[in-house]
Amino acid sequence: MAEITLENVTYIYGKGAPYEMRALDDVSLTFRSGEVTGLIGHTGSGKSTLVQMLNGLLRPDSGKVLLDGKDIWEDPKKIQQIRFQVGLVMQYPEYQLFDETVEADISFGPKNMGLAPEKIKEAVARAAQFAGLAPELLKKSPFDLSGGQKRRAALAGIMAMEPAVLVLDEPAAGLDPGGRREILGRIREYQRESGANVIIVSHSMEDMALYCDRVLVMENGRLVMSGTPAQVFSQADALIAVGLDVPQITRVARALQDVGVDIGLDIYTVKFAAQRLLSGREAHEG
Amino acid sequence: MSVIINAEHISYSYPADEAERPVEALRDVSFSVAEGEFVAILGHNGCGKSTLAKILCMILQPGEGTLSIDGKDMTADDITEEDINQGRRKVGMVFQNPDNQLVATIVEEDVAFGPENLGYPPEKIRRRVDWALETVGMTKYARHATHRLSGGQKQRVAIAGAIAMHRKCIIFDESTAMLDPHGRKEVMDTITRLNREEGITVIHITHYMNEATMADRVLVMQKGGIIMEGKPAEVFSRTEELWAAGLDVPQTTELLWHVRRAGYDVALDIFDPEKCAAEIARALKGTAHGRDNT
Numbered sequence A: 001m002a003e004i005t006l007e008n009v010t011y012i013y014g015k016g017a018p019y020e021m022r023a024l025d026d027v028s029l030t031f032r033s034g035e036v037t038g039l040i041g042h043t044g045s046g047k048s049t050l051v052q053m054l055n056g057l058l059r060p061d062s063g064k065v066l067l068d069g070k071d072i073w074e075d076p077k078k079i080q081q082i083r084f085q086v087g088l089v090m091q092y093p094e095y096q097l098f099d100e101t102v103e104a105d106i107s108f109g110p111k112n113m114g115l116a117p118e119k120i121k122e123a124v125a126r127a128a129q130f131a132g133l134a135p136e137l138l139k140k141s142p143f144d145l146s147g148g149q150k151r152r153a154a155l156a157g158i159m160a161m162e163p164a165v166l167v168l169d170e171p172a173a174g175l176d177p178g179g180r181r182e183i184l185g186r187i188r189e190y191q192r193e194s195g196a197n198v199i200i201v202s203h204s205m206e207d208m209a210l211y212c213d214r215v216l217v218m219e220n221g222r223l224v225m226s227g228t229p230a231q232v233f234s235q236a237d238a239l240i241a242v243g244l245d246v247p248q249i250t251r252v253a254r255a256l257q258d259v260g261v262d263i264g265l266d267i268y269t270v271k272f273a274a275q276r277l278l279s280g281r282e283a284h285e286g
Numbered sequence B: 001m002s003v004i005i006n007a008e009h010i011s012y013s014y015p016a017d018e019a020e021r022p023v024e025a026l027r028d029v030s031f032s033v034a035e036g037e038f039v040a041i042l043g044h045n046g047c048g049k050s051t052l053a054k055i056l057c058m059i060l061q062p063g064e065g066t067l068s069i070d071g072k073d074m075t076a077d078d079i080t081e082e083d084i085n086q087g088r089r090k091v092g093m094v095f096q097n098p099d100n101q102l103v104a105t106i107v108e109e110d111v112a113f114g115p116e117n118l119g120y121p122p123e124k125i126r127r128r129v130d131w132a133l134e135t136v137g138m139t140k141y142a143r144h145a146t147h148r149l150s151g152g153q154k155q156r157v158a159i160a161g162a163i164a165m166h167r168k169c170i171i172f173d174e175s176t177a178m179l180d181p182h183g184r185k186e187v188m189d190t191i192t193r194l195n196r197e198e199g200i201t202v203i204h205i206t207h208y209m210n211e212a213t214m215a216d217r218v219l220v221m222q223k224g225g226i227i228m229e230g231k232p233a234e235v236f237s238r239t240e241e242l243w244a245a246g247l248d249v250p251q252t253t254e255l256l257w258h259v260r261r262a263g264y265d266v267a268l269d270i271f272d273p274e275k276c277a278a279e280i281a282r283a284l285k286g287t288a289h290g291r292d293n294t
Helices: A047-054 A076-085 A102-112 A117-130 A135-139 A147-159 A177-194 A205-211 A229-233 A236-241 A248-258 A270-278 B049-056 B081-090 B107-117 B122-135 B151-163 B181-197 B232-237 B239-244 B251-261 B273-288
Strands: A004-013 A021-031 A036-040 A062-067 A086-089 A165-169 A197-201 A214-219 A222-227 B003-014 B023-034 B038-043 B064-069 B091-094 B169-173 B201-205 B217-222 B225-230
Touching: A004 A047, A021 A047, A021 A062, A021 A222, A036 A047, A036 A177, A036 A205, A047 A086, A047 A165, A047 A197, A076 A086, A076 A102, A086 A147, A102 A117, A102 A135, A102 A147, A117 A135, A117 A147, A147 A165, A147 A177, A165 A177, A177 A197, A177 A205, A197 A205, A205 A229, A205 A248, A214 A229, A222 A229, A229 A236, A236 A248, A248 A270, A248 B251, A248 B273, A270 B251, B003 B049, B003 B201, B023 B049, B023 B064, B023 B201, B023 B225, B038 B049, B038 B181, B049 B091, B049 B169, B049 B201, B081 B091, B091 B151, B107 B122, B107 B151, B122 B151, B122 B181, B151 B169, B151 B181, B181 B201, B217 B232, B225 B232, B232 B239, B239 B251, B251 B273
Parallel strands: A036 A197, A036 A214, A086 A165, A165 A197, B038 B201, B038 B217, B091 B169, B169 B201
Antiparallel strands: A004 A021, A004 A062, A214 A222, B003 B023, B003 B064, B217 B225
């Protein structure tokens, strides 16, 4: 079990300075274990700040962050323990990679968790395989890797700790479509097998629609919408109003309705659209 | 129209690390780009796109083959350092990470960096910087601190820096990959404006199929070679081949593909949601009423 709850969390950048900005404004929500939750919102909506609350990189100015009902800041000296349970994969892998070899980099987490050397080796091998890193890359410097490989190495470094809560900020940015599907598919699989609580921040509505059970929408430091992908994406106008984009296929569904072909507006994947559109409508040969 | 870039039979391998063999990144790549053209390059991670980009702006030298920039053979035996520098001044590059390519703390100083290094007189630098910022729509941020800008704004400043040096061609190496939808639109609008209004040649490397639909021509790369080439409509109509190459097509094309497979006569090369809906409505009604209307 690993449920994270935010209770009335407020966070202000540059408090008292002229640039003071309320990044989170009285946010209360729960990320349930056994689910993949998608977090969306345009740049500056507060989602990255929120993500940094979850493993204690930032501390709320007011309000509480609870992990399984326990305030993570109850004993600030033990905040490191929280980070073994809540793994955060950052948007730019360069911010997170640091060691001389990929292997050493991935070992860092399990080593700090106090695992025995052979357990560390196992964890590294498993994590590298999970992230799709070829064994020969393990001896390289993380800085000699391609952009896509760096992303995979950063992911492996977190997966080696097998976190009960996995938070990923744009896990597939910069990957080609095949790589996106592979990485997101594996994350989904990990969630199913381990029952982990997975939180994905992404700008890709298409990915959100395909891989998330629930979608939360942030705007101006507040939570403004939540629901299943179908519930959220069917409110296209509201999403566009907060500066977000809806999947192209959702726009097609709206346009179809306008020309008298109603397949509903809760359309967010092409397969689903095709099913709705074509069921009972197979054209006859000739 | 004159040819700005002409690549013939270019190959490149990264040199061997200790005990490893060289890694082949490009194999026998030939293509040319006309001045004023907008070319998109698609392909897997590791297919050689970025290597090609680095060769075109002469960060890397091709192992084999010839590369001409604006009619000058950059791979000729008698090429001088000065010739190569001339070539580099014609082709610029904008990278992926908005945080890795700005060098100054103030927007206009960053844009002035290139022209200053070319030794332009101050009044000319001023003119170039003002023009470049105007062109990317960042004039009102001229005196702002670069680190406080959004990702899309940072990329536009990087573009201003590239065009301030009078470049004829700019290569965008996944310059939209790290941006949110808003930032991506800002950058794509800027790129298309540069191309249409300023006549700057654009080579845009991307994983976003919708961005590729805006280009005049699309090149698809796989395993270090070019496997498809044509107008976006032609390339995306080869839907199944693209899928086989591990790439996507725009969602409109994918839906039309399903509709076609169900036995309806529809085009695949439609990228606009409204036009796609109209095409589907036409096809569905066509079968019901014997294709009489619209």
